[in-house]
Amino acid sequence: MSRSAAVRFEGVTVAYPHSVALEDVSFELGQGEFLGIIGPNGSGKTTLLRVVLGLERPAAGKATVLDAVGSGLASVRRRIGYVPQRRSIDPRFPVSAFDAALMGVYGSVGLLRRPLAADRARVRAALDAVGLTDMAGHVAGHLSGGQQQRLLIARALAQEPEILLLDEPTSAVDVSTRQAIVELVHKLHAERGLTTLYVTHDINEVLPCLDKVMYLNRTVRAFGRCEEVLNRKTLEALYRGRVVLVEQEGRKYVVVGDSHA
């Protein structure tokens, strides 16, 4: 593994009893890089993130994350912030937004120990970073979809992670909130020097932020710097000609014939 690599997959295969989720996946992501992961439904995007977290064990190949391998991945989980793809937070669960964000530090606090004042300060800073300071006392499940998504990002940030994993964080919010969340993630990524893996169905929303792009469909169909992947030749091969690359005001947009760009 090169010195600056934060995540490295070497021929990783993940199999379930009746299907193969990932097959021979290899790539390397340097520290501080922003990777956008695209691909159709069921292409293994979430599974890839779960391998990074050590929640899925490869049946073959090797995943190295922050220099940890195999069962050692569990020990680096607390250095990884995870914003899962999700439904809304259960509005019936009696927990405030502050307490929900505080759960982000539980892993680093350790079993049987209580969070300290410094941990609470980190949570307040994380809520401030996502603009939720005023909502800290509200029931987490009563926040709007966009606020809940910000809350989940705050929970991940409270861990003070080195790697940030986001699984379709804008899938359940309106267009303006989507833009605000992407800008927030980009800002935090830059300010904190995070290594970010961002799974999305809409590559256009994160295009300006990306260092690298991966097109995943069980195996890596394309991976590299944006200009290497997001060019007409590669995209036409991936989408079988159903793609148009538009450039407007210095910004590229990928327009695909179906809904999954």
Place this chain on the structure above:
Amino acid sequence: MLDFLQYSFMQRALAGSLVVGLTCSIIGVFVVLRGMAFAGSGLAHAAFGGVALGFLLNLNPLLTAVLFCLGTAGLIQVAGKRAQLRLDASIGIFFAFTMALGVVFIGLMKRYDARIYGYLFGNVLGITEGNLVTMVALGAVVIGAIGLLYKELKFLSFDEEMAQASGLPTTALSALLLGLLALTVVLALKAVGIILLQALLVIPAATAYQLTNRYGMMFFLSGLCGVAACAVGLVVSYYLEVPSGAAIVIVATALFGLAMLFSPKRRKCRVCGPDSV
């Protein structure tokens, strides 16, 4: 009013009821928030198999009930994982199986023993000093474990997937919670019985849920409701000369009805304030 306390059996009954009320209502918060009501019912029926085995082998029925309940809790967890079943389906299997074993054990007994049926509806007035010591010890284990693992169980109940992703041992915590529920079932058996026990696992926590949006406060209010229902129910049963287990459940249900009618959640309140973890 308190003249009934001159009898030692009533003193033990009151002390036992308070231990049962407090322990059931504290673990009941998880039963309500995690949707584990069926688990409580399933383990209560497993306890019946254990009690029957105790009578068959002439052993302490509470001891065999503890072993039976913990074994069943383990089987529910393991079989559910291996057979890839939802928890309720796994509970349904062992609910019926352990009940069937109880019926078989009773059938194998050489003579009829009416004491077994006391465990179906409970007999709080029959709590012995030995029973009381066992109940206090089990209650201390259950409440102590919940206190020690307060934040871990909170995260597990709120978002199990994220708790796992954060590095918490969620499988072990889920198994432990089921084990604590099994111990609670056993400690409450003698007082309220298998059939009415479910009520104490659900009603005080459901009552507390009507009154607060704060997780920590829910434990306090649930404990208060559980203790109040048991104490008032016991006194009512003494003066009205009705079965105590049933009186306790009726009082608990009345408290729930009042809480539901006057719940501040119906009137206001999206703000709950952070818990003091």
